[in-house]
Amino acid sequence: MALQVKLQERISCAEQLLQRAQKLSAQCHIEGDAKLCSKLRAELRFLLKVQHGEVALKESHLHSTNLTHLDAVVQSAESVHGVVGLLHVFAYEAACGAKCTLVVDVVADGGHTWVKAIGRKAEALHSIWQGRGQYGDRSVVSQAEQFVLASRQQPLQYCHPRVVFAFYNGVSRPVAERLRALGVAVRGDIVAVNTVPTEDEELSDKEAEPGAQMEEEEEEEEEEEEGGGEGELLIHNEAEQEGAEEAEEELSPSRVDRDTVVERVAFPTQLQVEACQRVNLDVTTLIALVSSLSHGRCWLRFREVVLTEQAAQERQCRVLPLLEAFMQDKELYACSAAVSDFQQIVDTLGGAAEKSRARQLLARVQVVADHPSERTQRLRGSAKVNARSLMIFGTGDSLQAVTMTANSGFVRAAANQGVRYSVFIHQPRALTEGKEWRATPI
Known part of the structure; x- marks a missing residue:
């Protein structure tokens, strides 16, 4: 009967914990909340099986549960x-x-x-x-x-x-x-x-015989006389003894x-x-800062699906105010690889206004040489981890700057290899001024 009561208490505890865990994740998204809820559900399912007789009730089932943790x-x-x-x-x-x-x-x-x-x-x-x-x-x-x-x-x-x-x-x-x-x-x-006193300590607490005490004192005096020229050795031995006593006490x-x-x-x-006062700008961020989409030209439906999706995202949440707010009063950096690729993209796809904004933006940015950090150089290359990203994020890491980027794929891939960068991730925005002539106004 006592086991049944304990079982019911465990079931009630599991149910309450699951509700509290779900409440945590309902307030805001927390990475790993699903894993926690899954573990709690597994505990609850097992306890319910025991309650329904599908598993024999044993006291070990109640003591070995993970509910305590x-x-x-x-x-x-x-x-x-x-x-x-x-x-x-x-x-x-x-x-x-x-x-x-x-x-x-x-x-x-x-x-x-x-x-x-x-x-x-x-x-x-x-x-x-x-x-x-x-x-x-x-x-x-x-x-x-x-x-x-x-x-x-x-x-x-x-x-x-x-x-x-x-x-x-x-x-x-x-x-x-x-x-x-x-x-x-x-x-x-x-x-x-x-x-807890040991047997040796209990014996030492007993009153020693007077004759034995006199013999010990005489032996100590003889040792002191014989060891007069070995002061350094005695000091060393005393230090070792003190260290041993400390370890024994611990x-x-x-x-x-x-x-x-x-x-x-x-x-x-x-x-x-x-807050970190240094900001490293990725190519994706440089493009978002000068894009026509970010500067009010988002009320269009483009022939390209991805551009239409970005325009809709911009109408719901403007990206430029978020970027400017994060960059405010901070030192802006960009590595040579990022600036070179950015200029090439703007020269190829940018419209007149986007090119003008690009020149103004680069005037605010301090361009530094590519210098990827040591841990960046240990990353293995893959579809998401390419040479350009390694240069950009690695240089930001060397600068001890927060890298602003829309390249969340690289950030996740690097994290999977054990390297977590300090980043500010935002939605991407493409250069669209050159595509506006064939877009449909909304």
Whole structure:
């Protein structure tokens, strides 16, 4: 009967979590929201099968569920600002050079904060950290080291993401202190630990015999006399002993006292990142800035389907004000490859007004030599990753600038290879002035 009650509680929990997860995605599109909902539905389907007798009810079914972790993920997503990703996979390179992946439960603050949600109890986390867990268990400290390493390889607007470990069933003070030493922020209740005395310590606490004490004192005096000329060696040995004592103290057997909360820590405040003041202009952006479509000539139906679609998009959402607002008071750059291709396209397809705007635009832009960054040069070429894009985005990366582009295909392809650029993506606009004579007014 007790198992049936627990089963019903789990089902109710899964249903509520699914509703909360769907509410998160309903407010705004979050990458990975479908994955989170899918995991919750899978848990719920299994529990309903158990309830309907399709699967035999066992206590292990209630304890081995993923709901504890998924509950922590949902709570974290509800508690932070600017969530853009859930259960997001990042690629990084381990210290040994191996290619690895890392799942970040919640990506917040527009990508500048990574949250790992932890639902396990403080006792289990502490035992695993001390090496007393089951085979295959990984301590949160080793996981934190991976998070820090991966975050250093995934800069966003040339700032490393902040790593936060959110504990929903407490964390022992030694573990929390170790995480903070790694640069990881901790959220949750930090609880005390009590040292468990060993058999050797209990024996040492007993009163020693007077004769034995005198013998020990005499031996110590003799050692001091004999070692008078070996001061450096003694100091070295003492330093080693102190280091060993510190390590022994850190990993000495201890028991978590969950009733004694040392510190109650909320999520860090929303991260305010200073906007990058450098902008790198892609060919697609240069074209959009001078296109007749962007300058009011969008009330036309062209013979080319793609131009008619862009005209309709422009009528719904003007692209030029968005671009100018982002570029305002910033340094504008464009690499030689982008400028050369842009001038060739304008000379070939541009109308008189578009050519005039192109000259005015280039007068505002600082042209720099092509200089792709080191990580850009490691990308493998493909249909989306071509030489021109590598030059343009790679030079922006070297400049530590945000690249403005309508080439979302390259951005996704590079991200699939583990390279995420700082970009401002907008809708494309083509040069249309030369096609207006045969277009139909709307």
